[in-house]
Amino acid sequence: DIVMTQSPDSLAVSLGEWATINCKSSQSLLHGSKNQNYLAWYRQKPGQPPEVLIYWASDRESGVPDRFRGSGSGTDFTLTISSLQAEDVAVYYCQQYLTTPQTFGQGTKLEIK
Amino acid sequence: EIQLVQSGAEMKKPGESLKISCKASGYTFTYKWIGWVRQMPGKGLEWMGIIYPRDSDTRYSPSFQGHVTLSADMSVETAYLQWSNLKASDSAVYYCVVSGGNWFEMWGQGTLVTVSS
Numbered sequence: 001d002i003v004m005t006q007s008p009d010s011l012a013v014s015l016g017e018w019a020t021i022n023c024k025s026s027q028s029l030l031h032g033s034k035n036q037n038y039l040a041w042y043r044q045k046p047g048q049p050p051e052v053l054i055y056w057a058s059d060r061e062s063g064v065p066d067r068f069r070g071s072g073s074g075t076d077f078t079l080t081i082s083s084l085q086a087e088d089v090a091v092y093y094c095q096q097y098l099t100t101p102q103t104f105g106q107g108t109k110l111e112i113k
Numbered sequence: 114e115i116q117l118v119q120s121g122a123e124m125k126k127p128g129e130s131l132k133i134s135c136k137a138s139g140y141t142f143t144y145k146w147i148g149w150v151r152q153m154p155g156k157g158l159e160w161m162g163i164i165y166p167r168d169s170d171t172r173y174s175p176s177f178q179g180h181v182t183l184s185a186d187m188s189v190e191t192a193y194l195q196w197s198n199l200k201a202s203d204s205a206v207y208y209c210v211v212s213g214g215n216w217f218e219m220w221g222q223g224t225l226v227t228v229s230s
Binding site for chain 1: 157158159160162163172173174175176208212215216217218220221222223
């Protein structure tokens with residue numbers, strides 16, 4: 001199985017500032033022939049199911065503000081949230097969908113400082 | 114708009130059987146994968162397995178293989194997750210998810226399963 005490791009486990013950021021969440025996979029998520037990274041990011045707000053924010057490592061889901069940016073390739077990925085809003089308080093997960101079983105990172109809890 | 118509506122919360126005893134459901138709408142049921150994700154209390158997300166309703170192609174995580182069964186009924190556009198021998202450690206929220214073969218495009222609202230004697 002591909003192991004996904006996120007860092008940090010939690011972080012507190014002031015409103016209006018940037019938050020950066022990292023995700024590392026135990027093997028490359030870059031599919032050579034398709035030149036795509038099989039990596040998604042999800043947000044789970046308290047008491048709600050998760051929802052997709054980013055797929056193919058950097059493509060934003062429709063309706064997701066451009067404050068959310070995914071980057072990275074191969075085994076190292078980053079979710080950056082700029083101009084943090086109170087509504088961004090949530091747990092964020094990365095997921096690889098290159099192989100089954102698909103696997104998630106352990107989650108990063110984002111709070112307001 | 115894709116919607117997944119799951120069955121309600123369940124309270125069961127160890128050793129009992131259970132089948133929870135996920136009713137899909139807003140897309141062609143036979144042409145997308147439906148999967149299940151477990152979230153134990155206060156914990157992260159675990160991929161359990163996924164099924165392609167059109168031909169019942171099913172993939173299980175080794176962690177759940179043999180303990181749960183995924184199925185889908187095209188006539189009612191509903192997917193199911195079932196256990197034949199529940200354990201206390203099965204207590205969790207279970208989400209159904211829909212996928213075009215890659216990331217999870219939509220999640221159900223979750224079904225809380227509590228197993229306790």
